[in-house]
Amino acid sequence: xxxxxxxxxxxxxxxxxxxxxxxxxxxxxxxxxxxxxxxxxxxxxxxxxxxxxxxxxxxxxxxxxxxxxxxxxxxxxxxxxxxxxxxxxxxxxxxxxxxxxxxxxxxxxxxxxxxxxxxxxxxxxxxxxxxxxxxxxxxxxxxxxxxxxxxxxxxxxxxxxxxxxxxxxxxxxxxxxxxxxxxxxxxxxxxxxxxxxxxxxxxxxxxxxxxxxxxxxxxxxxxxxxxxxxxxxxxxxxxxxxxxxxxxxxxxxxxxxxxxxxxxxxxxxxxxxxxxxxxxxxxxxxxxxxxxxxxxxxxxxxxxxxxxxxxxxxxxxxxxxxxxxxxxxxxxxxxxxxxxxxxxxxxxxxxxxxxxxxxxxxxxxxxxxxxxxxxxxxxxxxxxxxxxxxxxxxxxxxxxxxxxxxxxxxxxxxxxxxxxxxxxxxxxxxxxxxxxxxxxxxxxxxxxxxxxxxxxxxxxxxxxxxxxxxxxxxxxxxxxxxxxxxxxxxxxxxxxxxxxxxxxxxxxxxxxxxxxxxxxxxxxxxxxxxxxxxxxxxxxxxxxxxxxxxxxxxxxxxxxxxxxxxxxxxxxxxx
Amino acid sequence: xxxxxxxxxxxxxxxxxxxxxxxxxxxxxxxxxxxxxxxxxxxxxxxxxxxxxxxxxxxxxxxxxxxxxxxxxxxxxxxxxxxxxxxxxxxxxxxxxxxxxxxxxxxxxxxxxxxxxxxxxxxxxxxxxxxxxxxxxxxxxxxxxxxxxxxxxxxxxxxxxxxxxxxxxxxxxxxxxxxxxxxxxxxxxxxxxxxxxxxxxxxxxxxxxxxxxxxxxxxxxxxxxxxxxxxxxxxxxxxxxxxxxxxxxxxxxxxxxxxxxxxxxxxxxxxxxxxxxxxxxxxxxxxxxxxxxxxxxxxxxxxxx
Numbered sequence: 001x002x003x004x005x006x007x008x009x010x011x012x013x014x015x016x017x018x019x020x021x022x023x024x025x026x027x028x029x030x031x032x033x034x035x036x037x038x039x040x041x042x043x044x045x046x047x048x049x050x051x052x053x054x055x056x057x058x059x060x061x062x063x064x065x066x067x068x069x070x071x072x073x074x075x076x077x078x079x080x081x082x083x084x085x086x087x088x089x090x091x092x093x094x095x096x097x098x099x100x101x102x103x104x105x106x107x108x109x110x111x112x113x114x115x116x117x118x119x120x121x122x123x124x125x126x127x128x129x130x131x132x133x134x135x136x137x138x139x140x141x142x143x144x145x146x147x148x149x150x151x152x153x154x155x156x157x158x159x160x161x162x163x164x165x166x167x168x169x170x171x172x173x174x175x176x177x178x179x180x181x182x183x184x185x186x187x188x189x190x191x192x193x194x195x196x197x198x199x200x201x202x203x204x205x206x207x208x209x210x211x212x213x214x215x216x217x218x219x220x221x222x223x224x225x226x227x228x229x230x231x232x233x234x235x236x237x238x239x240x241x242x243x244x245x246x247x248x249x250x251x252x253x254x255x256x257x258x259x260x261x262x263x264x265x266x267x268x269x270x271x272x273x274x275x276x277x278x279x280x281x282x283x284x285x286x287x288x289x290x291x292x293x294x295x296x297x298x299x300x301x302x303x304x305x306x307x308x309x310x311x312x313x314x315x316x317x318x319x320x321x322x323x324x325x326x327x328x329x330x331x332x333x334x335x336x337x338x339x340x341x342x343x344x345x346x347x348x349x350x351x352x353x354x355x356x357x358x359x360x361x362x363x364x365x366x367x368x369x370x371x372x373x374x375x376x377x378x379x380x381x382x383x384x385x386x387x388x389x390x391x392x393x394x395x396x397x398x399x400x401x402x403x404x405x406x407x408x409x410x411x412x413x414x415x416x417x418x419x420x421x422x423x424x425x426x427x428x429x430x431x432x433x434x435x436x437x438x439x440x441x442x443x444x445x446x447x448x449x450x451x452x453x454x455x456x457x458x459x460x461x462x463x464x465x466x467x468x469x470x471x472x473x474x475x476x477x478x479x480x481x482x483x484x485x486x487x488x489x490x491x492x493x494x495x496x497x498x499x500x501x502x503x504x505x506x507x508x509x510x511x512x513x514x515x516x517x518x519x520x521x522x523x524x525x526x527x528x529x530x531x532x533x534x535x536x537x538x539x540x541x542x543x544x545x546x547x548x549x550x551x552x553x554x555x556x557x558x559x560x561x562x563x564x565x566x567x568x569x570x571x572x573x574x575x
Numbered sequence: 576x577x578x579x580x581x582x583x584x585x586x587x588x589x590x591x592x593x594x595x596x597x598x599x600x601x602x603x604x605x606x607x608x609x610x611x612x613x614x615x616x617x618x619x620x621x622x623x624x625x626x627x628x629x630x631x632x633x634x635x636x637x638x639x640x641x642x643x644x645x646x647x648x649x650x651x652x653x654x655x656x657x658x659x660x661x662x663x664x665x666x667x668x669x670x671x672x673x674x675x676x677x678x679x680x681x682x683x684x685x686x687x688x689x690x691x692x693x694x695x696x697x698x699x700x701x702x703x704x705x706x707x708x709x710x711x712x713x714x715x716x717x718x719x720x721x722x723x724x725x726x727x728x729x730x731x732x733x734x735x736x737x738x739x740x741x742x743x744x745x746x747x748x749x750x751x752x753x754x755x756x757x758x759x760x761x762x763x764x765x766x767x768x769x770x771x772x773x774x775x776x777x778x779x780x781x782x783x784x785x786x787x788x789x790x791x792x793x794x795x796x797x798x799x800x801x802x803x804x805x806x807x808x809x810x811x812x813x814x815x816x817x818x819x820x821x822x823x824x825x826x827x828x829x830x831x832x833x834x835x836x837x838x839x840x841x842x843x844x845x846x847x848x849x850x851x852x853x854x855x856x857x858x859x860x861x862x863x864x865x866x867x868x869x870x871x872x873x874x875x876x877x878x879x880x
Contacts, residue, residue, distance in 0.1 A: 077656075079655050079656060079657070079842075080656070080657045080658070082657060082658065085657050087612060087614060087616075088612075159619070159623035159626075159627075160623070160627060162620045162621075162623040162624040162627060163620065164612070164614075164616040164617075164620055166617070166619075166620060167617045167619070167620070180619050180623075229658070230652070230657055230658035231658040231659065232658065233657070233658055234656075234658040234659050251830055252667065252668070252830055253668065253671075253824075253828075253829070253830025253831070253834065254740055254741075254828065254829075254830040255740075278739070278828065279828070279830075280739065280828050281825055281828075281834070282825040282826055282828075284723065284726075284826070285726075285738070285739060285825065285826050285827070285828055288726050288727075288730055288731050288738045288739075289738055289739050289828075291731050292730060292731060292734060292737075292738055294737070294738065294739065456841070457841060458605070458606075458607035458611075458840075458841050458842070458843050459605065459606040459607045461607065461611045461612065462606050462607050462608065462611055463606065465611075465615065476614075494615075495615030495616075495617065495618070496614060496615045
C-alpha cells in the first residue's frame with residue numbers, strides 16, 4: 001500500500017515541481033540587473049503620476065474610465081525596439097510613440113519641428129543646423145542635450161552595433177565611411193552648444209529633413225546603454241526614451257504597456273494615459289480580441305473575413321508607399337529580351353489581381369512608383385510621371401494581351417513556341433500563392449509553361465538575392481517618401497536589385513538625382529529613371545500596397561501615414 | 576541499481592550531445608541566415624554583425640566554441656532578439672508554458688485514468704461507447720480546431736471567458752482544455768485497453784475467488800498493473816506539454832516557449848534553435864529516466880539493469 005501511494009506521489013511531484021517552478025519565476029523579470037538600480041528608481045520616481053494606469057491594466061481587463069488606456073494590435077513581439085537596430089514596421093510604430101527625432105512628420109506628411117524647434121540649411125546644402133527646444137528631458141527626468149544626438153548618431157555607425165539602416169540614413173554625412181570602419185569620431189556631427197546640433201554632409205541631400213525625422217536617428221540615452229549594453233532595449237526599467245510615451249510594463253509575447261511621459265515637451269497635448277500594444281501574432285486571435293472589445297484596433301485582419309468587412313465603417317483601407325512587383329532574372333534567358341519582359345508584364349490583368357484575387361486590399365499598379373511618393377516640389381510623384389498617365393493602361397486588358405502576343409512574336413516566340421519552361425518562386429504568405437496560380441494561367445495563355453515553386457521564407461530571401469531563380473515575387477515598402485528610396489532598388493549595384501537590372505542610363509539618372517541641388521533637375525532625373533525602368537520593364541509592378549485594418553469608432557484623433565505608421569499619440573477614446 | 580543509473584545518465588548525456596551536434600550541422604546546412612530580411616542590409620553591416628556573433632568563423636570552429644561555451648552554461652545571445660540571451664528567453668518563457676502545461680497534464684491524468692478504468696469496467700455499455708466516442712474525437716481533432724471552437728463559443732459568442740493572455744484563473748480554462756484534450760483522450764484509451772487486458776488475468780480471478788472486495792481488486796491489483804503503459808506515455812508527453820504548444824500559444828496569445836521553437840527556426844536564430852533544442856532534448860531524456868524509476872516502484876518485478 002505504501003509503495004502505491006509513493007507511486008502517485010512521485011508522479012504528482014513531477015508535475016507539481018514543474019508547475020511550481022513556473023509559479024515562482026513568473027512575475028519577476030528575468031535577469032534583474034543590479035547595476036541599473038539607479039536608473040530604475042529615477043524612472044519610477046519621475047513617473048509616479050502614471051502608476052495608476054499601470055496597475056489598472058495589470059489585471060488584463062478592458063479599459064477603465066478615468067485613466068484611458070488605448071488597447072491596440074499592430075503585430076507580434078517586435079524583434080527589437082532599439083531605434084538603431086529596428087528595421088521593421090511594427091517596431092517602428094512603437095518607436096514613433098516612445099521616441100522623438102529632431103523633426104517629425106504631421107498628418108499631411110509635412111515635416112514639422114520635433115525635438116528641434118527650428119532648422120536651417122546652408123546655401124551649398126551641405127550644412128544642416130538644428131536648434132533644440134528649451135528644457136528637453138528624457139523619460140527619467142534627466143536633461144537631453146545636443147550631445148545626446150551626437151552620441152546617438154555616431155552609435156548608428158558603430159560596427160559593433162551594426163545598424164541595418166546606417167547607410168540609408170547617414171551615408172551622405174561627411175566622415176561616414178571612416179565611422180563605419182570603426183573611427184566613430186570621424187562622423188561630422190557636432191554640438192557647438194547644448195541646444196545646437198550641426199551636421200555636415202559630403203554631398204547635398206535634399207531629403208535629409210525626412211531622414212532627421214527617421215526613427216533610426218532617434219536620440220538614445222548613453223547612461224542606460226553604458227550600464228546595460230544591448231539589453232537596455234529589452235526591459236521597461238532600462239528603456240529610457242524621449243517621446244510622448246514611455247514603456248511602463250513589458251511582457252514579451254503578451255503586451256507592451258506605454259504610459260504618458262510627463263517629461264515630454266508637449267505632454268499637455270497627450271490625452272491618453274497609456275497605450276497597450278497587444279503582441280498578437282495570429283490574425284484570428286487578433287480578430288477575436290477585436291470582436292470582444294478587448295482591443296480597439298487591429299492591424300492583422302484575417303483575409304477570409306475581408307469580403308464581409310468591406311464597406312463597414314470600422315474597416316479601413318489606406319495606401320502606403322510601396323509596390324508589389326515581380327522580379328525577372330535578367331541574367332537568364334529569355335528574360336534578357338526586353339520584349340519578352342514587356343509581354344509578361346502586359347499579360348497580367350492587374351485590376352483582376354488587385355480587386356478580385358487580393359480582395360481590394362491592394363490597388364492595381366500601372367506605374368512602379370505609386371501614391372504617396374512625394375516629388376521635389378511637394379506634389380505627388382505619380383501625378384507627374386509619364387505626363388500624368390500610367391505607364392501601363394490597366395483598364396484595357398484585352399488590348400494589352402494582344403500587344404503581349406505581338407511582342408512575343410517579335411521576340412521570335414510566336415504563341416510561346418520555343419520559350420523554355422519558367423519557374424516562379426514565392427514564399428507562402430498573404431496572397432502570394434493565389435497570385436502565383438493566376439500567373440500560371442495568365443502567362444499560360446501566351447503559351448508559356450510556368451512552374452510555381454513555393455519556398456520557405458528563410459530560404460526565399462537569400463535565393464532571390466543570389467539570383468538563383470527565374471521569376472519571383474518581390475515587394476518594397478518605403479522608409480521615407482523621397483522617390484529615390486524605391487528607385488534606388490534598380491540601381492545596378494544595389495543590394496536589393498534582385499533582378500540584376502543593369503542600365504547605364506538609369507544609373508546615370510540616379511547619380512544626377514543624388515548630387516544635384518536644383519529641385520527641378522532632380523525631379524526630372526527621377527522621372528527619367530522611372531521612364532527607363534518602365535520602358536525596359538526592369539521589373540513588373542503589379543499592385544500598390546495598402547494597409548487595411550479594423551479600428552473602433554471610439555478612437556478619435558488618430559491617423560495613419562503612408563509609411564505604415566499609426567499615430568495614436570494625440571488620440572482619445574470616446575465614451 | 577546505482578550502476579544502472581550511472582549507465583542511464585551517461586547514455587542521456589550522449590543522447591543530448593548527439594541531438595545538439597546533429598541540430599548544429601543541419602541548421603547550418605539550411606540556406607538563409609539570421610541577418611537577412613526583405614530589405615537588404617548593407618554588406619558592411621552584415622559583415623559587422625557576423626563578426627560580432629562569430630559567424631564569420633569556419634563551421635567546425637564555431638561548433639567547438641559553441642559546445643565548450645554550452646558546457647560552461649553559456650548558451651550565447653539570441654541573434655534576432657537583440658539584447659536578450661538565450662538563457663534569459665528560456666527562463667522567461669518556460670515557466671509560463673510549464674505552468675499551463677503542468678495543469679493540463681494533471682487535468683489529463685485526473686480525467687483520463689478514472690474514465691479509462693470506468694470504460695473498461697463497463698465494457699460494451701453505454702458509458703463505454705460514450706467514452707470511446709469522446710476519446711476518438713480527442714485524438715482525431717487537431718488542437719487548432721478545438722482552440723478556434725472554444726474561442727468562438729466561449730470567447731466571442733457567449734463572452735464568458737477572456738480570449739487572450741493568462742492574467743487570471745479564467746484565462747487558463749480554454750488553453751488548458753485545448754492542451755489537455757488530446758492527452759486525456761489518449762490516456763483514456765491506453766487505460767481502457769490495458770485495464771481490459773489485466774482484468775482477464777488469472778490473478779484477478781484468484782483475487783476475486785478469495786473474496787477481495789471489488790474496489791480493492793481494482794485499485795490494488797488491476798490498476799497497478801494496468802497503469803504501466805500510461806506511465807510510459809506520460810513521461811515524454813509531460814516534456815512536450817510543459818515546453819509549450821505553438822498553436823495554442825499563438826491563438827490565446829500566451830507568452831510561452833512554444834512559439835520560440837518555431838520562431839527561432841524560421842528566423843534562423845541559430846543560438847536560440849540550439850538552446851531550445853538542447854533544453855527540450857534534456858527534458859525528454861530526464862523524463863525517460865524518471866519513467867524507468869517509476870516503473871520500478873510501480874512494478875517491483877521489473878529489474879533495472
